[in-house]
Amino acid sequence: MMMNTVNATKTNSLEQDKSVNSEHTQFTSQNVDQKPSTSFVSQFDTQASAKKTPKSTNVKLSTSDVHVYYGESEAIKGIDLNIYENEVIAFIGPSGCGKSTFLRTLNRMNDTIDSCHVTGKVLLDNQDIYDPNLDVVLLRAQVGMVFQKPNPFPKSIFDNVAYGPKLHGLARDKYDLEEIVENSLNKAGLWNEVKDRLSQPGTGLSGGQQQRLCIARTIAVSPEVILMDEPCSALDPIATAKIEELISELSTQYTIAIVTHSMQQAARVSDRTAYFHLGDLIEVNATEKVFTQPDHQLTEAYITGRFG
Ligand SMILES: Nc1ncnc2c1ncn2[C@@H]1O[C@H](COP(=O)(O)OP(=O)(O)OP(=O)(O)O)[C@@H](O)[C@H]1O
Ligand SMILES: [Mg+2]
Secondary structure, three states, X not given: OHHHHHHHHOOHHXXXXXXXXXXXXXXXXXXXXXXOOOHHHHHOOHHHHHHOOOOOOOEEXXXXXXXXXXXXXXXXXXXXXXXXXXXXXXXXXXXXXXXXXXXXXXXXXXXXXXXXXXXXXXXXXXXXOOOOOOOHHHHHHHEEEEOOOOOOOOOEHHHHHHHHHHHOOOOOOXXXXXXXXXXXXXXXXXXXXXXXXXOOEHHHOOHHHHHHHHHHHHHOOOOOEEEEEOOOOOOOHHHHHHHHHHHHHHOOOOEEEEEOOOHHHHHHHOOEEEEEEOOEEEEEXXXXXXXXXXXXXXXXXXXXXXXX
């Protein structure tokens, strides 16, 4: 089976990965007693991530021995990671460590960068997404992406959201399309703010609204996975809070991988956190564990602010 193949090729991060997922509650038991909590615990509202119901053990996305090169330069150095259905996984780490690059391997967004070359395997529901026969447009609907900078199309608010469903033939008729648009805007928490101006340009919205529009656009094609690359970095605290709330709501339906520079945000929204360092995946564990008792000293140095 796939897990076995992956396990055979990698030891450290995946071992931890596996143990976390075989027993989601592990950090409430023996480990807590063995190691006194360190002083930085209180900085993070890890209670928020304890709200989560136990997540599925079904692997949604799996990478094995993924390397990414820009020309000769290796940005990702062999990463094995399983992402489980309906979990929110946060990618953290210092600038330039490869978080965005790795995230982009999960829906082949790196294909759009000429110098970029990916090796290894990425499976979505056990299907190789780098299969040359794969329909990449469909893949990017299944694995949608929200970027750091909101990037609405130069179209109306309505058409921004309707674009994907039209492209993929998801609406039976005009009314169905209107319903998809309304539902998506509703789920993205934007409907009330835009329902009277649907024909106005998406680019005329505020930054936070534009980001929610982009989330609505992603949701409109019924994705299974949503990738988010620092989705709040251009937003004020109120808009950020809205997006975070949204992520929690969306996680009941979708699998979400989010890159963030805010450790508080990772603690608030994610079930598991993966720490990246110079192109390597150093540690992936339950978020509460990463922020209270990280396994690796590089992780600890980063979260306590000694590095990065
Ligand atoms: N389009 C590109 N062409 C060449 N090199 C790139 C490109 N994009 C990223 N890199 C390099 O790959 C490495 C990883 O970059 P990446 O953007 O993935 O890091 P990151 O962890 O997302 O950083 P940040 O937190 O600053 O967004 C860096 O050394 C970067 O300079
Ligand atoms: Mg980045």
